[in-house]
Amino acid sequence: MTGTRGDRDGSLSPGYSLGQETKNRPLSPKKKRKEKKEIDMGENFKGRICLVTGSARGIGRACVEKYAQYGADAVILTDVNEELLRRTAAEIQEKYGCKTFAYPADISDPDACETLFEEVTAAVGVVDVLANCAGITIPKYMIDLTVPEWERCININLRSIWNLSRLFALKLRESDKEKGNIVSISSQASKIGESANGVYSISKAGINSLTQVLGLEYAQYGISVTAVCPGYVNTEMVQSVFQERSLVEGMTPKEYEQTLTKDVAMKRMCEPEEVADLMAFLTGGRADYITGVTVTIAGGKTLI
Numbered sequence: 001m002t003g004t005r006g007d008r009d010g011s012l013s014p015g016y017s018l019g020q021e022t023k024n025r026p027l028s029p030k031k032k033r034k035e036k037k038e039i040d041m042g043e044n045f046k047g048r049i050c051l052v053t054g055s056a057r058g059i060g061r062a063c064v065e066k067y068a069q070y071g072a073d074a075v076i077l078t079d080v081n082e083e084l085l086r087r088t089a090a091e092i093q094e095k096y097g098c099k100t101f102a103y104p105a106d107i108s109d110p111d112a113c114e115t116l117f118e119e120v121t122a123a124v125g126v127v128d129v130l131a132n133c134a135g136i137t138i139p140k141y142m143i144d145l146t147v148p149e150w151e152r153c154i155n156i157n158l159r160s161i162w163n164l165s166r167l168f169a170l171k172l173r174e175s176d177k178e179k180g181n182i183v184s185i186s187s188q189a190s191k192i193g194e195s196a197n198g199v200y201s202i203s204k205a206g207i208n209s210l211t212q213v214l215g216l217e218y219a220q221y222g223i224s225v226t227a228v229c230p231g232y233v234n235t236e237m238v239q240s241v242f243q244e245r246s247l248v249e250g251m252t253p254k255e256y257e258q259t260l261t262k263d264v265a266m267k268r269m270c271e272p273e274e275v276a277d278l279m280a281f282l283t284g285g286r287a288d289y290i291t292g293v294t295v296t297i298a299g300g301k302t303l304i
């Protein structure tokens with residue numbers, strides 16, 4: 001039997017089906033765990049259009065998969081890596097049957113962002129959900145950093161989020177839509193400041209502050225603004241940093257990873273899907289009253 005979650009007759013939402021014979025019998029703890037996995041978490045994207053930056057791979061890609069899986073009308077993918085972007089968009093459309101659109105763009109270029117919003121609005125519609133995932137790291141000590149490197153990192157990681165959020169809010173405000181959601185990826189590095197990764201830490205700390213300001217200013221348009229702060233996430237970005245650093249430290253990348261995860265209570269890295277799950281929750285309707293905050297997802301990294 002299927003229905004709406006919490007129906008008085010005991011039936012639950014699509015995705016959760018409960019056999020008639022088990023309906024009135026208590027479930028064993030093991031069975032309960034199994035059934036729990038099948039419960040629809042309520043992140044409902046039906047009728048919504050989502051735009052995800054940096055979505056050719058990594059956490060951005062995982063985020064697109066969540067939106068597609070949770071029934072979004074369409075997901076727009078954007079990234080500088082054009083070839084991979086088109087491949088990712090095609091794979092996800094094939095896998096979930098959700099409409100995907102690949103729009104290659106460098107989000108640090110304000111003109112490219114304007115064109116992106118104009119074209120997307122005309123071709124697909126007004127965007128309901130903006131997930132800011134694109135980002136880079138420049139693993140250098142501040143004393144060695146050059147001005148162009150500082151500008152590149154700040155423009156990609158921070159300025160673009162202000163700019164895209166502004167374009168998103170302007171389009172939403174002009175439309176008859178009553179609500180929207182923005183989520184950005186900050187980092188645990190924003191909370192502690194990281195040596196030899198300074199400009200990255202600074203750009204991410206800027207996202208936390210931007211999230212507070214936009215949370216305050218965009219509430220009047222029905223837009224929630226949040227950010228997530230992951231610790232170490234198992235993506236190509238991090239694996240390439242591990243590769244470089246392990247050479248310097250005279251270790252294998254795996255040994256280097258193990259030294260880092262010693263400081264993580266969970267003793268492991270985070271998977272991209274885990275971050276994407278949190279982002280889907282924050283933008284999926286059940287969290288509309290959460291705004292202006294950053295949520296840490298770091299396996300207890302700062303507790304040790």
Ligand SMILES: NC(=O)c1ccc[n+]([C@@H]2O[C@H](COP(=O)([O-])OP(=O)(O)OC[C@H]3O[C@@H](n4cnc5c(N)ncnc54)[C@H](O)[C@@H]3O)[C@@H](O)[C@H]2O)c1
Pocket residue numbers: 053054055056057058059060078079080081105106107108133134135136156185186187188229230231232233234235236237238
């Ligand atoms: N992996 C981690 O451990 C970790 C931890 C905390 C925060 N983050 C953040 O999560 C986000 C995603 O990281 P990831 O690990 O998936 O990295 P990734 O390198 O796998 O993916 C980032 C994507 O952004 C794209 N991109 C880079 N510059 C761009 C630009 N100018 N315009 C458009 N697209 C651009 C890249 O092509 C790439 O596809 C980043 O903002 C990163 O800072 C990652």
